Amino acid sequence: MSRYQTRFQTREHAGAELASALRAYRATGALVLAIPRGGVPIGRVVADALGADFDLVMARRIDAGVALDDTGKTWRTNGAQSDCSAGSLRGSHFDQLCRQRAVYTPVRRPADPGGRVVIVVDDGLVSGATMHAALASLRKRRPARLVCALPIAARAGLDQVRALADEIICLDTPDRIENLAHFYHEFQLVSDDRVRRLIGMALTQSQGRVMGAATSVPSLSKATQIPYRTTHLRAMLESAPNAVGVALMVHAGGAQRRAARSQYLVRKLRAKGFATMLVDLQPDSRVDEARDFDVDDMVARVDKALDFLRTGTPFASLPISLLSAGTAAAAALRSAANHASQLGAVACLAGRIDLAGSATLQRIETPTLLMCASSDRDSVRMHQLAFGQMYCPRKLMVVPASGCGFDDRRALEDVATLTIDWFKGHLAERSLPCLSYRG
Template sequence: MSRYQSRFQSREHAGAELASALRAYQGTGALVLALPCGGVPVGRVVADALGADFDLVMARRIAAGVALDDTGKTWRTNETDACSTGGGLRGIHFDQLCRQRAVYTPVRKPADPAGRVVIVVDDGLVSGATMYAALARLRKQRPARLICAVPIATRAGLDQVRALADEVLCLDTPDHIASLAHYYHEFQLVSDDRVRALTGMTSAQAPGPAGPGAAASVPSLTQAMLIPYWATPLRAMLECGPNPVGVAVMVHAGGAQRRAARSHYLARKLRTRGFATMLVDLQPDRRVDDAPDSEVDELTKRLARILSFLRASTPFASLPAGLFSAGTAAAAALRVAADHPARPGAVACVAGRIDLTGSAFLQRLDTPTLLMCASGNPESVRLHYQAFAPMHCPRQLSFVHASGCGFDDRKALEEVATLAAAWFEQYLVKPSRPYPAHEAAR
């Protein structure tokens, strides 16, 4: 008996599970691009479940950590510029890529990813070199959002591609993969004829996926926007399903790559509860850690601008809005909630530096406020109690079982999502009723 346990019955089964995880992009006009050959059956199922356009993205591994894209440019993982590694093999591999494109899609041009949500799919990822080349090529074509989605991958391989994708989604991440075939019960070679058949099918012609992903539903809007702010516009990602009940403005300050997976997970959870989401990094140039204490005033100004933009220039103008913040951005959120004319209807802060808000702001805050703190961080617990005391608004202090402030554990994130969604449902969805006496620490 094999010492490996098959994770997926087939590539189609993997595609159905991926589609379920990507259901937030159904009906958004997304473009699914598959890496031939193994990624094509997976991508076909994903595209059909999401109602998305489907095409191929051509890339090919030519050496360890090096791959070639369909323009003839070679890419090395962890580098953003082309390299010459590959020697004489480069020309051979490029000829093979050109042949594949001519065989698979002989009578039409490749789909244009510019300005679209683009989901790049393969049947697995080991070193990450081929996916890296595909993402690097697509990034130059200016998609609105670039997503890497694979059923299974090594953690090291995913680390290679994170910097190029706006979102990375993977269903299973073993430490080591000797062969992708070990994780599929059926893993036959995908022939050129099958690639051509799957690529030429329309959504109406394609058989619907069985099992997970067949009934995907959620957003009717996915839109990347630039919010004007002096010389440096702020990037926002708006997503919602049909008839949202409110909008959660989710903000942090810096460390976008570190926070990305957590933020997108929480946003997906909120959207399943009927909320639209607007994700904004208040300090996009800061690659690591959080904004310093001295920049709370500036973050407050930026957040006030975002709320004004929300009301004036988005489809969410008439929806009740809540703020969901983390780190230093939480102090800015509470200041805005206390003083801004278009103050939010509710605030939720996770691992927030609310001690930086200032007692004067906390005392005049009347917006319902939820504070979430890691139970295993004594200093954070102390600071939250200290800031909680002078608040007179409807308030709740919840301790989430986590050892640090990162909340990277899935169970902790699930609890954070549940608490925030319940808070927004109570104070945004039915704001007309009187606020209940809500003053709890737990």
């Protein structure tokens, strides 16, 4: 058993607790600056909770007790001794820092901290070198108040930055930290794509405040479990502020490639303004084959996910679209037939829609998009047959694909575009009944 006690579930959990400790700065016009990459998810949550502006402060550790700021200046914590390699590496580290800034915010200038309350956030502090460089650089730009905010920090490292901040907010200060990951249940590497998305959310929210728009749906990134009989369904909820709708994507276990495909599609949906909830209906299954009674059980799981979406998330007021793949598509269609008033649109990708049954296909009222790969002739014939049995507004798209089907990146991009257009086209109200088919 680990000798460390997990302090936070995720960075977002840490951000929520940190925002509570910073509530005195709510609605003060503060500027939250996060140190990338680990500090960005935390800073995003803090900025949203405080109604603050959000941006990055660039700093990079290059040696023990030594770090660079975004001007290329080297900062040393008290008593730090750098070996000769630090000087030779400085240029390459500064180049990487500049490239990061260009990747994260390529078309706008950094926020000006001058005369403002500035809150600097990271996901933790060990030696203090990176935070020291960030605070020292910001201090030269004359903020009205400079606050250092951290979920967790080693006491010795925190002592290295106390003189640079007007206030330090830290939730936990163990004597020693060997690895920050020991204090988080989930501590995955934050990708550049995720940093860009979170910064993009900040820009959209800032524009909304200028226009006087209220945030009706907060930003969210949360792993959760949906109770179902004697087990739980794992779900991941993510949203930018003021989402236009919510897409529930369900899949049923199977190979890792299926999970990767699902992750790609929900990322594309979020980039177009949708909140997403990704649910694996059969997390313990390694195959994507089911008998009729398995589909009945999956229908109950889809219904449970829909109920949770309405009662256990901030998305109750948003129109819901349902995206499914494989065997889960049969369950999604049966659920759609039973809950026509709850769904705005349905999309099925390479679905086993034959398992839904003719009676179900004829009862569906929700606008439905069917997609299959041109390389799978059996699937094309099955989809054409199902399409002819449906009476709802519907579209069948045979997507050009190579022999590996929807593992083809171009085909998957086409699927994402078709799905987004279909969902957006049915956000406000259902269109008039129509037939559309393209082979």
